[in-house]
Amino acid sequence: MSGDSLKRIARDLHTYLTQQQEAGMEWYLDEGPVDDPSPSTVAPTAPVPAPEVPVATDAPIEPVPAEPVAPKPPADKPKDLEFQMACDAFVRETINQIEQHRQTPVESDQADIFSEPEETVEPLTPEAKATTLAALAEQISSCEDCKLHSTRNQTVFGVGNPDAGLVFIGEAPGRNEDEQGEPFVGRAGKLLTDILKAIGFERDDIYICTTIKSRPPKNRDPERDEVQACEPYLKQQLAILEPKVICCLGRHAAMTLLGTRDSLGNLRKKVHIYEGIPVMATYHPAALLRNPHWKRDTWEDVRKLRALHDALLAETS
Ligand code: SF4
Incomplete structure (x- = not known):
């Protein structure tokens, strides 16, 4: 050369x-x-x-x-200004999408014009959220609803701020998580912490959990019956947390939450709605460790996520 x-x-x-x-x-x-x-x-x-x-x-x-x-500051660069403009447009479109979703009447076979209007449910206080989550975690700790109970060390429920506006959902606990009882520890967890820091969050600012609460042996993918058995717990957890926005880390988490079999590449391209909450999807930190060239896409995803979180929080404050 x-x-x-x-x-x-x-x-x-x-x-x-x-x-x-x-x-x-x-x-x-x-x-x-x-x-x-x-x-x-x-x-x-x-x-x-x-x-x-x-x-x-x-x-x-x-x-x-x-x-x-x-x-x-990134905004000094023309390339970043371009991204910033795209990010602003993304936030505006997503807020419109959420608004349209709110205005779409729920289809029901039992729709009855004479039925009583639904009662408005007061949101839980942060203290009530913390207490209710702790009770649910306690209940799940002895769960034997699927075969994973026989191989796990302990259940892994979730950590973080019970009143967080943003919830990250991963696929399943791995070996380190099963040992420590906390999601996203080890190398992938450290990378997630670094990603959060890059968008101005500490781990305690947000909430982190997984779709299933017990570790599949040898870190295999969760099986359908296991996901189905554990799904009600995730739904209850999210109903208590009431986040402004959810981010699925990896395809399996998005598949479980959104009931889709689409590729992560496609899922990343748009915002989805789960129970009225916007959901974004990006790469799992463990996948980023194996494929560092995906980090650029992830960087753009999490910056959009942060912008959307801030806009949604500003809307309600
Ligand atoms: S994965 Fe979920 S359903 Fe299965 S044993 Fe663990 S807590 Fe229960």
Whole structure:
């Protein structure tokens, strides 16, 4: 390979890394391959090579001292402004979609014009939500409604703010979750924490749970009868939480919640409605560890999610 080619590669790499740093995407950079237990070779704060001055010959590349890259607010960049505009349009369209959904009359075979109007149910206070969730978690801890009860260590109910506007739903507890009794721990959990931080959330700001509450052996996919047996618990959990928006992490979570068999690629493209609540879908952090090239799409998804969450929260405050 000629010296010029090497320099071109180095310059492209520098530009790429600088763009990621400027966008504040530390989590985008700090994960190595999933099977590689060694620390990442690309640390987020590592000095990046500065662009070289073009040279006319094939002279060896001299190492150039790294210039610190000053982080800029993403909105300073025209590309980000473009995304911001797309994001605003997305939020407007979604709010219209929710409004249309609210105005669509519920079809019912038993519709009766003489029936009593439904009673307005007062929303639960944060304290009442916490108490009711704790009672449900206690009830589920001894559940034997499907065969997974015989292989689990403990049930994994959910963690976070009971009054959160945003709920993340993953597929099922894995080995670490089964040991610790908490969803999204281990490497995938750490990546989720980093993703949350990148959009300005701590784990305690939001709520995290999974579609089923017991670990399938050897981390296999949950089976249909297991999902069906556990689904009522998820529905009760969401009814108590009453989030403004839900984000499904991975196809299985979206399939369970939305009752669809569509691909994640298609599910990501639009907002879905579950019990009047908007639902977005994006990649599961474990999938991102195996396929880091999906992190860019995920970054866009979670920024839209944050914008939608903020707009919906502002609507009711
Ligand atoms: S997965 Fe759900 S239904 Fe099955 S045993 Fe666990 S808590 Fe019960």
